[in-house]
Amino acid sequence: MVRRLDAQLSRYRAASDIGRIIRCAATGPVPVEPELFALLLRARELSERSGGAFDITVGPLLHCWGLAGREGGRVPDPAELEHARAGTGMALLELDERRRTIRFARPGVSIDLGAIGKGYALAQAALTLRELGITSALLHGGTSSVTTIGAPPDAAAWRVAIEHPGAAAGPLALVPLVNRSLSVSAVWGKAFHAGDVRYGHVLAPRSGCPAQGAVLAAVACADATAADALSTALLVLGPAAADRLVAPDPDLAALVLGAGPAYRTWSRGITLRPRVPAGGNADVA
Numbered sequence: 001m002v003r004r005l006d007a008q009l010s011r012y013r014a015a016s017d018i019g020r021i022i023r024c025a026a027t028g029p030v031p032v033e034p035e036l037f038a039l040l041l042r043a044r045e046l047s048e049r050s051g052g053a054f055d056i057t058v059g060p061l062l063h064c065w066g067l068a069g070r071e072g073g074r075v076p077d078p079a080e081l082e083h084a085r086a087g088t089g090m091a092l093l094e095l096d097e098r099r100r101t102i103r104f105a106r107p108g109v110s111i112d113l114g115a116i117g118k119g120y121a122l123a124q125a126a127l128t129l130r131e132l133g134i135t136s137a138l139l140h141g142g143t144s145s146v147t148t149i150g151a152p153p154d155a156a157a158w159r160v161a162i163e164h165p166g167a168a169a170g171p172l173a174l175v176p177l178v179n180r181s182l183s184v185s186a187v188w189g190k191a192f193h194a195g196d197v198r199y200g201h202v203l204a205p206r207s208g209c210p211a212q213g214a215v216l217a218a219v220a221c222a223d224a225t226a227a228d229a230l231s232t233a234l235l236v237l238g239p240a241a242a243d244r245l246v247a248p249d250p251d252l253a254a255l256v257l258g259a260g261p262a263y264r265t266w267s268r269g270i271t272l273r274p275r276v277p278a279g280g281n282a283d284v285a
Helices: 002-009 017-024 034-049 059-064 078-086 117-131 224-237 239-246
Strands: 093-096 101-104 137-140 145-149 158-163 171-177 181-186 192-194 197-199 214-221 253-258 265-268
Touching: 002 017, 002 034, 002 117, 034 093, 034 224, 059 078, 117 137, 117 145, 117 181, 117 224, 145 158, 145 224, 158 181, 171 181, 171 214, 171 253, 181 224, 214 224, 224 239, 224 253, 239 253, 239 265
Parallel strands: none
Antiparallel strands: 093 101, 137 145, 145 181, 158 171, 181 214, 192 197, 214 253, 253 265
């Protein structure tokens, strides 16, 4: 299932549904199969919920900054950045729910599901396992996304570690999960240096530039799809705006580690650990 979804959702596969949308949606409405169309609607809802901090139309910005595919990263000139920003924004996606089609409002628009696709794939995989009668499982989508079914046979909850950016500091937090998901977004996943400046790979849709307000954001909730998207949004928003996004939803637990030497931290529902030597005894690190 996960391979099927990757083949459908990857913007780097020419034969994928997303690849077809990117090629064709600027010239006219493109029919979309029901499950993918539902995911696009969900992406729009999560974008609105985050005030645009999460946005699947960042494709032009990723290319502009050299962060698409295996590119190593580069700082664009102002004119190039402004051109990419003009092709970014959820308002440029026309989703026709009656006909189940998508259309780009102008040429140059592109979409990237990298900040929601992994969580969605984990949610779908967990749904399949539940339908097969599985009552205890942890699904790990790399170092950034986890979803759980029930609890371990020998414990009350799965305990998942959130790593601190300072390796010697040990885990930042241990998050207990039972039928819940955790997503962690961080700037160092695919970063590059230009001069003395380090640029992360998560872009702020409004400014068009790499997120500067935080170095790590984590979200735990029942929905792996939402956790994936909202951890990206919190990384863009930073600690100062975290409460505005998280407060209306009692299901969300979240943690934001601010940028800078002081690592200002905001959290709700996730308990920070004391600074301890690296090691720990979490299920996933």
